[in-house]
Amino acid sequence: MTGYAAFSALLVIGGPRVPAPGVSPLEFTISAPTRARVGARVPIVLRLHIASDRPIEAHFLGRTIVFDIVVTGDDGAIVWRRLEHEVGSSILQVRMLEPGETMQWRDAWLPRKPGHYRVQGILPSDAPEPLRTPWAGVEVSP
Amino acid sequence: MSHLNPLRLIVPAALVVVAACQDTTTPLAPVAARVTPSAYAPQQVQRWFDLMAREGLALPGTVLADYDETTNRVVVGVEHAAAGASVRALAVRLGVPAEALVVREMEPIRFAKTLQDRVDPRIGGIQIHFGNFLCSMGFNAVDGGQASFVTASHCTNKQGGVEGTVYYQPLQSVDGVSIGTEVEDPPYLRHVAGCPRGKKCRHSDASRAAYNPGINSALGQIAQTDAASPNTGSLILSTNGSITLSGGDLRDHFTIGETMNKVGRTTGWTQGQVTMTCVTVNVSGSNISQICQTIVENSVQIVGAGDSGSPVYTSSNALAGILWGGNSSGTLLVFSPLKNVDDELGSLQVTP
Numbered sequence: 302m303t304g305y306a307a308f309s310a311l312l313v314i315g316g317p318r319v320p321a322p323g324v325s326p327l328e329f330t331i332s333a334p335t336r337a338r339v340g341a342r343v344p345i346v347l348r349l350h351i352a353s354d355r356p357i358e359a360h361f362l363g364r365t366i367v368f369d370i371v372v373t374g375d376d377g378a379i380v381w382r383r384l385e386h387e388v389g390s391s392i393l394q395v396r397m398l399e400p401g402e403t404m405q406w407r408d409a410w411l412p413r414k415p416g417h418y419r420v421q422g423i424l425p426s427d428a429p430e431p432l433r434t435p436w437a438g439v440e441v442s443p
Numbered sequence: 444m445s446h447l448n449p450l451r452l453i454v455p456a457a458l459v460v461v462a463a464c465q466d467t468t469t470p471l472a473p474v475a476a477r478v479t480p481s482a483y484a485p486q487q488v489q490r491w492f493d494l495m496a497r498e499g500l501a502l503p504g505t506v507l508a509d510y511d512e513t514t515n516r517v518v519v520g521v522e523h524a525a526a527g528a529s530v531r532a533l534a535v536r537l538g539v540p541a542e543a544l545v546v547r548e549m550e551p552i553r554f555a556k557t558l559q560d561r562v563d564p565r566i567g568g569i570q571i572h573f574g575n576f577l578c579s580m581g582f583n584a585v586d587g588g589q590a591s592f593v594t595a596s597h598c599t600n601k602q603g604g605v606e607g608t609v610y611y612q613p614l615q616s617v618d619g620v621s622i623g624t625e626v627e628d629p630p631y632l633r634h635v636a637g638c639p640r641g642k643k644c645r646h647s648d649a650s651r652a653a654y655n656p657g658i659n660s661a662l663g664q665i666a667q668t669d670a671a672s673p674n675t676g677s678l679i680l681s682t683n684g685s686i687t688l689s690g691g692d693l694r695d696h697f698t699i700g701e702t703m704n705k706v707g708r709t710t711g712w713t714q715g716q717v718t719m720t721c722v723t724v725n726v727s728g729s730n731i732s733q734i735c736q737t738i739v740e741n742s743v744q745i746v747g748a749g750d751s752g753s754p755v756y757t758s759s760n761a762l763a764g765i766l767w768g769g770n771s772s773g774t775l776l777v778f779s780p781l782k783n784v785d786d787e788l789g790s791l792q793v794t795p
Contacts (some may be wrong), residue, residue: 388777
């Protein structure tokens with residue numbers, strides 16, 4: 302392997318260097334309750350699962366892996382961002398992940414107004430675009 | 444199979460064109476425009492091409508082989524005249540007529556080199572590797588006669604304190620010979636003037652590594668990408684050499700709005716404007732604060748994971764400091780001014 306080349310982005314599969322087109326060996330998912338109340342913390346869990354039968358080289362930002370969570374309102378505007386105004390070191394961590402391995406990150410969001418919100422997890426790396434979970438919907442009642 | 448046309452061939456400019464069927468060396472011009480197609484049957488020339496590709500490209504100094512449909516000839520690219528002579532001798536042995544063969548001198552075709560590849564001599568902005576981490580080399584420096592490079596303090600085994608971190612370039616798996624060893628990385632302390640309560644502080648996130656014997660480095664040089672303008676994301680190294688530093692800028696306060704540049708292994712050459720100067724910055728996820736740092740911002744990404752340690756320099760190519768961090772969207776970077784680096788690591792010679 303020539304290493305962490307520019308095209309490697311977040312992933313490099315052990316053995317063959319290029320993943321099969323359209324098949325992601327990583328599953329990055331988000332878990333959050335579908336309903337919540339204003340003023341009650343909403344627990345959010347991000348999971349990165351290695352859905353591959355081979356080890357995968359993954360790239361992450363930070364000595365302690367940095368993850369971000371964004372919450373948007375109905376209009377798409379960001380109402381909360383976990384790393385808003387945070388400044389961290391720009392070191393790149395390289396990890397070999399085993400088949401079936403799952404990594405997990407947790408945080409909580411405190412809703413301040415009722416409404417319909419969408420939540421997404423983000424894992425920055427040296428790829429041009431970070432890895433993102435699908436959006437999850439949260440209905441916040443008064 | 445492609446036509447071998449100098450106008451379409453993506454290689455460095457050919458040095459000389461030598462056609463076996465002609466007596467003289469001619470200037471660069473499309474071969475098809477001035478060469479009559481050979482009188483042989485295309486299928487026969489195709490078979491000669493197969494022979495020459497298999498046997499000819501095994502010879503030292505050969506670059507490529509092509510069946511040029513336009514001229515109905517076999518074209519073999521070579522690096523130098525000696526290789527050309529070998530190819531012609533082979534053609535005679537294989538029964539390929541001289542009239543059906545064109546031997547052309549050209550530069551060898553190489554992979555485009557990037558900031559993440561092995562670069563020799565070592566210069567600022569290229570990838571370095573230690574443990575399970577990747578960073579960028581900051582700048583070369585001489586300290587007490589010792590050839591060294593400076594990178595971020597957190598690009599060592601432990602931020603603050605010397606643990607003898609061993610560095611590779613670009614990766615240990617690519618080049619197993621280490622390039623240098625950490626020799627200087629002052630500790631972070633609580634009782635530093637201006638240090639927030641409960642935090643450990645320094646004025647620079649910088650460390651110094653001594654080059655190992657036999658490792659080449661170029662003092663005062665920073666990698667230059669092929670990008671014509673900043674913030675393109677290109678990591679490909681320019682074939683026009685590197686950036687020569689004009690000297691060290693020993694300010695710790697910079698002008699708001701002043702343009703700053705950096706070159707790093709992840710986002711390449713980027714540029715932004717100073718928005719805050721001499722600010723104390725808490726490092727996310729740690730109990731560390733950096734005192735008197737400079738913030739640079741842009742509306743596009745200017746920093747990414749792996750850019751830690753990058754050299755920051757002014758519009759006049761004066762070395763201004765060491766990049767160590769940024770925000771999550773990469774539109775804001777933070778660097779430690781060279782003055783603070785000098786104050787903590789000792790006076791560094793950064794240009795010849």
